[in-house]
Amino acid sequence: MSILSRALAPLAPVMVLPLLLSQVPANAAPAHQSHAAKTGPASTGATTDIIALPLSPVLPAGQRVCAAKAPSGLGYTMLRPATGATPAGSDIVLINYIGYLAATGAVFDQGMQSPLPVNGVIPGFSQGLQMMAKTGIARFCIPAAMGYGAQGSGPIPANSDLVFQVELVDYKTAAEVEAMRKAQAADPAAPKEAAAPSQ
Numbered sequence: 258m259s260i261l262s263r264a265l266a267p268l269a270p271v272m273v274l275p276l277l278l279s280q281v282p283a284n285a286a287p288a289h290q291s292h293a294a295k296t297g298p299a300s301t302g303a304t305t306d307i308i309a310l311p312l313s314p315v316l317p318a319g320q321r322v323c324a325a326k327a328p329s330g331l332g333y334t335m336l337r338p339a340t341g342a343t344p345a346g347s348d349i350v351l352i353n354y355i356g357y358l359a360a361t362g363a364v365f366d367q368g369m370q371s372p373l374p375v376n377g378v379i380p381g382f383s384q385g386l387q388m389m390a391k392t393g394i395a396r397f398c399i400p401a402a403m404g405y406g407a408q409g410s411g412p413i414p415a416n417s418d419l420v421f422q423v424e425l426v427d428y429k430t431a432a433e434v435e436a437m438r439k440a441q442a443a444d445p446a447a448p449k450e451a452a453a454p455s456q
């Protein structure tokens with residue numbers, strides 16, 4: 258279970274994911290495709306290289322810095338800017354994300370199609386989410402004071418600055434999520450697409 262998910266389990270009911278996913282077309286292409294996926298295999302032979310376990314990716318220094326800083330101290334870089342409405346603190350977002358330590362680049366958490374309440378995450382992450390519009394991708398450089406601070410959390414040492422790359426797939430207000438739950442409970446045979454209003 259991810260760091261964010263553990264902290265938010267009571268706040269993000271299991272039903273939120275299917276409700277939010279109903280807005281994502283089944284044939285939607287992933288946001289990022291590797292060069293090999295676009296052009297085919299890079300080589301024709303298999304290697305005998307052994308992958309060291311546990312798999313612990315480390316991101317390079319250039320992906321651990323942000324280009325701008327908010328007055329609060331939150332660093333940010335809009336990697337794929339998007340326009341439109343942004344989520345409020347009371348909304349529930351559906352995101353793809355990866356979290357890593359600013360000092361070393363070691364990845365500590367990642368998730369795909371993860372539903373999270375905006376105000377149910379660390380302050381720097383919450384503030385960053387409220388700066389994004391749907392389909393946008395951003396990098397957030399979160400100082401320790403806006404993260405886990407002196408206590409740390411799981412694989413995150415105390416007083417660690419954090420970096421997250423986040424893609425905002427979708428978001429709904431708490432009222433919309435509740436209305437979708439009620440509609441689904443009233444008619445469980447109805448298609449999920451019909452029960453989920455678009456924003």
